[in-house]
Amino acid sequence: MKVYLIALLACFSLHQASAQEASLSVTGEVTHPLQLTAAGLSKMKRTTVALKDRDGKEHKYTGVTIPEILDLAGVTTGKQLRGENLTKYMLVKCADGYEVLFSLAELDTSFTDRTAILADQLEGGPLPAGKGPFRLVVPGEKKPARSSFQVTEFIIRFAK
Numbered sequence: 468m469k470v471y472l473i474a475l476l477a478c479f480s481l482h483q484a485s486a487q488e489a490s491l492s493v494t495g496e497v498t499h500p501l502q503l504t505a506a507g508l509s510k511m512k513r514t515t516v517a518l519k520d521r522d523g524k525e526h527k528y529t530g531v532t533i534p535e536i537l538d539l540a541g542v543t544t545g546k547q548l549r550g551e552n553l554t555k556y557m558l559v560k561c562a563d564g565y566e567v568l569f570s571l572a573e574l575d576t577s578f579t580d581r582t583a584i585l586a587d588q589l590e591g592g593p594l595p596a597g598k599g600p601f602r603l604v605v606p607g608e609k610k611p612a613r614s615s616f617q618v619t620e621f622i623i624r625f626a627k
């Protein structure tokens with residue numbers, strides 16, 4: 468009886484932990500809606516990019532490239548990104564209500580050499596409090612305003 472109770476409690480607390488675990492969802496015009504967790508992200512191919520903060524100081528962020536995440540969700544990329552697919556966009560939503568938008572072509576490796584990533588690390592450590600657990604890092608822009616922190620959702624849609 469006691470063992471059962473302990474097992475039951477263990478299951479319950481595990482369930483609670485997973486329910487509270489931060490994640491990022493990829494939904495909308497996708498063939499495989501995703502719910503990416505920190506653990507899942509850490510198992511994917513890692514890429515490091517540099518981003519200047521609002522004071523012009525450069526920092527190194529590490530994570531997974533956005534095209535790799537979009538491919539995993541079955542979003543149109545590469546050769547599929549033609550015709551009406553060029554009217555698709557990715558809306559980024561954050562825990563603090565901040566939102567930014569990209570056309571899919573802006574993020575695609577067949578259109579641009581700059582590599583946007585979903586970062587979970589800054590200079591080899593976790594992201595600072597209030598900026599994590601995931602930050603979209605967009606190099607090659609004059610200001611870091613679209614490099615959104617506390618990202619919770621990528622929503623893919625047609626603009627028309």
Ligand SMILES: Nc1nc2c(c(=O)[nH]1)N[C@H]1C(S)=C(S)[C@@H](COP(=O)(O)O)O[C@H]1N2
Nearest residue numbers: 520521522561563565611612614615616617
């Ligand atoms: N979630 C979220 N992300 C955000 C913002 C915000 O208010 N909320 N501000 C943006 C703006 S306007 C700037 S200039 C940069 C600042 O990034 P930094 O702290 O690395 O300089 O974060 C961007 N990302």
Ligand SMILES: [Mo]
Nearest residue numbers: 521610611612
């Ligand atoms: Mo800003």
